[in-house]
Amino acid sequence: xxxxxxxxxxxxxxxxxxxxxxxxxxxxxxxxxxxxxxxxxxxxxxxxxxxxxxxxxxxxxxxxxxxxxxxxxxxxxxxxxxxxxxxxxxxxxxxxxxxxxxxxxxxxxxxxxxxxxxxxxxxxxxxxxxxxxxxxxxxxxxxxxxxxxxxxxxxxxxxxxxxxxxxxxxxxxxxxxxxxxxxxxxxxxxxxxxxxxxxxxxxxxxxxxxxxxxxxxxxxxxxxxx
Numbered sequence: 001x002x003x004x005x006x007x008x009x010x011x012x013x014x015x016x017x018x019x020x021x022x023x024x025x026x027x028x029x030x031x032x033x034x035x036x037x038x039x040x041x042x043x044x045x046x047x048x049x050x051x052x053x054x055x056x057x058x059x060x061x062x063x064x065x066x067x068x069x070x071x072x073x074x075x076x077x078x079x080x081x082x083x084x085x086x087x088x089x090x091x092x093x094x095x096x097x098x099x100x101x102x103x104x105x106x107x108x109x110x111x112x113x114x115x116x117x118x119x120x121x122x123x124x125x126x127x128x129x130x131x132x133x134x135x136x137x138x139x140x141x142x143x144x145x146x147x148x149x150x151x152x153x154x155x156x157x158x159x160x161x162x163x164x165x166x167x168x169x170x171x172x173x174x175x176x177x178x179x180x181x182x183x184x185x186x187x188x189x190x191x192x193x194x195x196x197x198x199x200x201x202x203x204x205x206x207x208x209x210x211x212x213x214x215x216x217x218x219x220x221x222x223x224x225x226x
Contacts, residue, residue: 005177012186017115017136032200035101055096084157105194111187115214125214133208149175150192183221
């Protein structure tokens with residue numbers, strides 16, 4: 001991807017979206033937006049408990065606690081399954097490897113339509129979520145060297161387990177934007193943006209935090225400059 005293509009992507013997708021647990025914004029603001037791996041490190045979770053959370057499928061969200069830290073929740077992975085991943089991944093990559101790969105990243109959607117597909121899914125549509133709206137240009141400028149782009153929903157194998165491997169994630173400079181420009185509309189040329197490990201300065205890039213249920217906005221939790 002050239003700088004001009006990146007600028008085009010940012011103009012077409014000026015906001016990134018992250019669905020977080022209800023009432024989690026204060027902790028995210030104070031500690032940053034952390035991957036599952038970063039949460040395990042912060043909360044000093046190791047051994048079999050860590051392996052269960054980080055390298056195995058999570059059919060339900062997992063509450064975690066740590067001394068002197070606020071309670072946190074590691075979200076479920078209901079849209080994925082071991083069986084789906086076995087069909088989607090090459091034989092050299094196990095489902096455990098894929099869970100570990102995803103758990104080491106912080107993920108954002110590049111379109112509100114993708115966000116609403118997730119918040120409106122049967123599993124989540126009745127729940128409230130804190131949705132972070134992030135300035136794309138600000139985040140990419142600050143974390144470009146740690147950013148990845150992905151053309152698929154890497155954390156979903158339902159209803160069809162699209163083929164994938166570790167090369168689904170490419171650094172911005174390596175991403176074949178011109179290829180996807182010919183094949184997809186503007187907001188679908190990259191589906192996910194991921195950052196390695198954590199975004200500790202996420203509060204510097206958040207434009208707004210909205211409480212949402214499905215595609216409905218229930219209220220504004222935070223707005224920059226308000």
